[in-house]
Amino acid sequence: MKKVVKFGGSSLASARQFKKVGEIIWSDKSRRYVVPSAPGKRNDKDEKVTDLLYQCYDAASQGRSYKKILEKIKNRYNDIIDGLGLDLNLDHEFQRIEENFVAAVGRDYAGSRGEYLNGLVMACYLNYEFIDAAEVIFFDDNGNLEAEYTDHELSERLANVERAVIPGFYGAKHDGTIKTFSRGGSDVTGSIVAKAIHADMYENWTDVSGMLVTDPRIVENPEVIETVTYKELRELAYMGASVLHEDAIFPVRKEGIPINIRNTNRPEDKGTLIVESTCRKPRHTITGIAGKKGFCSINIEKAMMNSEVGFGRRVLSVFEQYGINFEHMPSGIDTMTIYVHQSEFEDYEQSVIAGIHRAVEPDTLEMESDLALLAVVGRGMRSARGTAGRIFSALAHARVNVKMIDQGSSEWNIIIGVKNDDFETAIKAIYDIFVTAEL
Ligand SMILES: Nc1ncnc2c1ncn2[C@@H]1O[C@H](COP(=O)(O)OP(=O)(O)O)[C@@H](O)[C@H]1O
Ligand SMILES: N[C@@H](CC(=O)OP(=O)(O)O)C(=O)O
DSSP states (O other): OOEEEEEOGGGGSSHHHHHHHHHHHHTOTTEEEEEEOOOOOSSTTOOOHHHHHHHHHHHHHTTOOOHHHHHHHHHHHHHHHHHHTOOOOOHHHHHHHHHHHHTTOOHHHHHHHHHHHHHHHHHHHHTOEEOOGGGTOEEOTTSOBOHHHHHHHHHHHHTTOSSEEOOSSEEEETTSOEEEOSTTTHHHHHHHHHHHTTOSEEEEEESSSSOBSSOTTTSSSOOBOSEEEHHHHHHHHHTTOTTSOGGGHHHHHHHTOOEEEEETTOTTSOOEEEESOOOOOOSSSOSEEEEEEEEEEEEEEOTTGGGSTTHHHHHHHHHHHTTOOEEEOOBOSSEEEEEEEHHHHGGGHHHHHHHHHHHHOOSEEEEEEEEEEEEEEOGGGTTOTTHHHHHHHHHHHTTOOOOEEEEOTTSSEEEEEEEGGGHHHHHHHHHIIIIITTO
């Protein structure tokens, strides 16, 4: 039995947290490959080491002093090392990091050092082999992960290593330049390692007892999801359920390796199991609700648009021309609406509008900003009648105006558009009708 265990920043924020992690690893011999993040926040007002490192980089690149911030980072590690009573000195490492700051080696290099240093501390604490992620995780010149090459190199490197620590979040290009994943990317490293060693389980340890039905910052104490499928999770993660990085699903999914989300502060809890498919009946009609703010809608009307062949393609090609992704595209006979990220759209707004006018000569074109999208996801929705009706009535009851509703033909996923200001109210209302009321 082989398990890969990834510990998030909150699980490694202090010596006290490291001790809990040690207990967890030593309590199960199959926890052989450990992927640590950088130390996270010790309390709400604290700072993540990764953020401090980016601050250092920004200061250095603008010619400001970064010394004070670097001192804070050193103190974070020294507190952990002292608290664990380790015979480890990182002075030499910090000296090299400073030299590289001065040499402007790169933003990703700076950001990655949190995981690198924490990996050294973790390996020393556990007495596991340290393997630098820069030697086993590879990116191409454009910064995209070389998944197959990485898988091959990593599985070869780990073939005869009984127990190892591989820092999360980064790898390197072939010329040695450090490259990170996007924020939260240690989850991706864990998944890549799990695939490479054909793990029986990928455990992802964090500060909540699993994937919650919705964001705990919106609904107080939401229920834990016992079992979720990769498909459901992908949708929820993409729509903002931030407990697991959305790209962490692909590597393990290919191999059918289950992911278990666990709580470092409550190791006795079973957490959430993420699987390819399951015959376990979900506890509620819905599995989860997630969402994001900051969308814009572009509503195009033209009489008889349905009979104009290529109408949709011509509209979408305007967005493509400006590199703008569209999120959703509900349509009627004479109308189509495109939902885009406001931040991607704003700079090109007028050019896109002009482009659409030229491409399809619409009768009217209207825009609305400050919209939020919510995803209500659940394999149980397929067999339940009236789900959309229940959502509508819950939202009407909460006085939320529904701007858009889009149900995928797969019937396990409903997307709802509301005003940004109604976002939290809408999530609470849907949670109450499906979870609180079904208990
Ligand atoms: N649906 C959800 N289920 C669980 N946690 C969620 C959800 N949505 C948002 N979160 C937030 O994600 C946090 C865990 O993710 P993250 O901060 O990346 O942890 P880590 O530092 O362990 O990687 C939780 O503390 C919680 O606030
Ligand atoms: N430390 C990185 C990568 C990461 O995955 O961190 P965490 O596991 O704390 O979300 C970040 O802050 O983005």
